[in-house]
Amino acid sequence: MPLRFVHTADWHLGHTYWKIGARAAQSREWRFDAVRRIWELAAQKNADFILVAGDVFDSDTPSPAIRQGAIELLADAPAPVYLISGNHDPNAEGSIWQNADFRTTVENLPHVRLALQTSPLEIEGDALLFPCPVSRKYSKNDATHWIPPGERGETFRVGLAHGKWRGYFGGDEGPFECISSDCAQRAGLDYLALGDYHSFTPADHAAAKARSFYAGTPEIGARDNVRGGHALCVEIGQPGHELAVEAHKVGKIELHDLGNFTMSGGDDFERLKARAEEISAPENAILRARVVGDVSPSLLRELNEWLQSARDELLGADISLQELRQRPSRDDFAKLRLEKIEESLVETLGNAFDANYLEGIKGAEILRDWSGDEDARREALTLYYRWLGG
Numbered sequence: 001m002p003l004r005f006v007h008t009a010d011w012h013l014g015h016t017y018w019k020i021g022a023r024a025a026q027s028r029e030w031r032f033d034a035v036r037r038i039w040e041l042a043a044q045k046n047a048d049f050i051l052v053a054g055d056v057f058d059s060d061t062p063s064p065a066i067r068q069g070a071i072e073l074l075a076d077a078p079a080p081v082y083l084i085s086g087n088h089d090p091n092a093e094g095s096i097w098q099n100a101d102f103r104t105t106v107e108n109l110p111h112v113r114l115a116l117q118t119s120p121l122e123i124e125g126d127a128l129l130f131p132c133p134v135s136r137k138y139s140k141n142d143a144t145h146w147i148p149p150g151e152r153g154e155t156f157r158v159g160l161a162h163g164k165w166r167g168y169f170g171g172d173e174g175p176f177e178c179i180s181s182d183c184a185q186r187a188g189l190d191y192l193a194l195g196d197y198h199s200f201t202p203a204d205h206a207a208a209k210a211r212s213f214y215a216g217t218p219e220i221g222a223r224d225n226v227r228g229g230h231a232l233c234v235e236i237g238q239p240g241h242e243l244a245v246e247a248h249k250v251g252k253i254e255l256h257d258l259g260n261f262t263m264s265g266g267d268d269f270e271r272l273k274a275r276a277e278e279i280s281a282p283e284n285a286i287l288r289a290r291v292v293g294d295v296s297p298s299l300l301r302e303l304n305e306w307l308q309s310a311r312d313e314l315l316g317a318d319i320s321l322q323e324l325r326q327r328p329s330r331d332d333f334a335k336l337r338l339e340k341i342e343e344s345l346v347e348t349l350g351n352a353f354d355a356n357y358l359e360g361i362k363g364a365e366i367l368r369d370w371s372g373d374e375d376a377r378r379e380a381l382t383l384y385y386r387w388l389g390g
Contacts, residue, residue, distance in 0.1 A: 003125040003156045006042045006079075007232040009053035009195030010217040011035055012088065013073075014066040017222050020286055020316025027221075027316075028066075030253060034218035035073055037250040038231045043078040045233050048125040050079055053195030053215060054086025054134060054162030060095035067102055077111040080124055084115050084133040086162040086195055091116050091135050115160060118146045127156035130187065134162050144179050150188030152240035159183065159192040165207050165214075168197070184211040190236050191243060199227035200247045211243065219251040220286070222318070229253065253315065254281065258289035263324065269299060269306075276310055276317075288318040294327040 011034075017027040042050050057066065074081065085091040096102055097116055106112050115121060115131035123129045132143035144161050166178035184192045192212040194201075200216035201208050213232060220228040229251020235244040256279055261272060272289070279285045287310065295303070303321070310317045 001125070002238070003127055003190075003234075003236045004045060004047050005125070005158075005234050006038060006045065006047045006050045007053065007191075007193045007213065007215045007234055008035075008038050008050065008218055009162070009193075009215045010055045010086070010198055011052065012055055012058040012217065012221060013070050014062045015058040015221050017286075017316065017318070019222060019318040019320075021311035023311075023316055030219045030251075032069055032073055033252065034229070034250050036076070037252075038218060039076060039078050041231060041233065041248055041250060047079050047233070048127075049123055050077065050081045051129075051158070051160050051193045052081060052083040053160055053193050054084050055088045055195055056083055056086070057089040057096060060085075060089040060092065060097075060137075062089075062096055067096065067099075071102070071105055071109075074106060074112050075109050077109075080111050080113055082113045082115045082121070082123065082129060082131065082160060084131050084160055084162060084195075086134050087137055087139070090137050090139075091133050092137075123158075125156060127158055130157070130159045130189070132159065132161035132163075139163075142179055142183075144183045144187070144192075147183070147187040147189075149186055152188045152190060154239060156236060156239050157187065157189045159187065159189045161192065162195040164196060165194060165212055168205075168207055170206075179212075181207070181210060181212075190239060190241075191234055200230045200232060202227070203245065208245070213245060217251075220253050220255045228255070252284055254279075254285045256285055256287050258287070261289040261291050263291050263293040263295055263299075263303075265295070266299065268293070269303060273306065276314070279314065282314045285314050286316045286318060287314055290320045290323060292323045294325045297326055297328050300324070300326050 011031055013031055014028065015031060016024055018024045020027065038050070056070070062070070085095070085097055089096060091097040097114070103114070107114060113121070113123075115129065116133045118132065121129040121131065130144075130147045132147070134143060143163055144159060147159060150157055161179055161183075164178040166181045179194070180186070183189070189211060194207075194212060194214045197214045198217040198221070199214065201213040207213065215232045216230050217228045218231055227247070229249060230247045231250050233246045233248055236242075256275075258272075258275060261268075263269060263272065272291075276287055279287070291303075300321075303324075307317060307319055310319075
């Protein structure tokens with residue numbers, strides 16, 4: 001009989017997407033809803049079991065409401081669910097996994113199996129599961145090192161781990177210990193179910209060719225999620241045979257990430273608004289961008305006003321303006337109807353100081369050095385404009 005199961009990870013129950021605006025509080029429910037869609041997927045596929053590869057919770061000490069919500073969620077699982085801890089919710093002293101009331105309640109649920117020990121488990125489908133729970137938030141060890149060497153072919157062998165697969169992004173991870181890229185081969189695993197990265201592993205990736213897959217998070221959040229919002233359906237015909245792995249959309253939220261968006265004038269602002277208007281289902285969309293550049297005070301005010309309306313029209317807008325600099329012009333200052341002494345200071349700040357002007361002024365050397373720094377003078381003008389009430 002073929003082995004069929006659903007692989008998911010990084011639920012991060014309790015996560016709140018604070019940056020999106022008024023609906024931030026609602027975002028805590030998105031992940032619970034996504035997991036319920038995973039239950040539906042597992043039932044449709046007649047899955048033998050469901051694997052959850054760590055970071056079930058966003059914190060190792062979730063609130064009572066999140067804890068109760070998780071219990072109710074797990075109680076509805078349509079097939080056996082095997083869960084391990086991750087780096088966000090490590091199985092350490094004082095964590096949710098060590099809470100006696102929570103653990104007893106969960107272990108009494110008909111379909112829930114807490115795989116918090118590093119020992120093989122005989123599971124549904126005549127398979128062996130090798131769980132690799134995380135016990136420390138910042139671990140330098142390969143969590144899969146304990147899995148004994150094995151050969152594929154006798155029985156289904158499945159690994160379940162949370163961490164960085166060495167070389168996943170084609171570079172050197174530096175001093176950190178990672179999950180060895182030859183883990184599945186060394187241990188004779190038919191499949192290594194991974195958690196940590198929030199995007200699922202495509203079929204042409206080196207990890208996939210080594211039978212190692214990330215499922216990604218079931219719903220997008222504040223971190224970058226190139227292929228977030230999915231769960232993986234896995235089928236293996238016989239032990240040692242080829243895999244069939246399909247990514248299924250379970251997330252509802254669509255992320256429109258513009259990355260760095262440079263703005264200097266009204267045309268750029270219109271381009272930003274046009275990108276937002278292109279979104280076909282705004283009620284399920286989050287627009288994300290990091291706006292950079294220099295703009296006039298009036299354009300900055302327009303941008304902030306538009307941002308308020310965009311957050312109402314879209315599900316949310318995560319638009320960072322921290323790197324957008326306000327640069328007032330002489331005309332902007334003129335509108336403030338300045339006194340003569342204020343105009344004089346604006347004129348002084350707007351130009352490099354003349355050497356004769358600095359003669360006899362205390363700290364002239366420092367001032368002379370500063371006056372030649374155009375960025376510093378422009379920043380001083382901006383601060384002065386704000387101080388004047390602009």
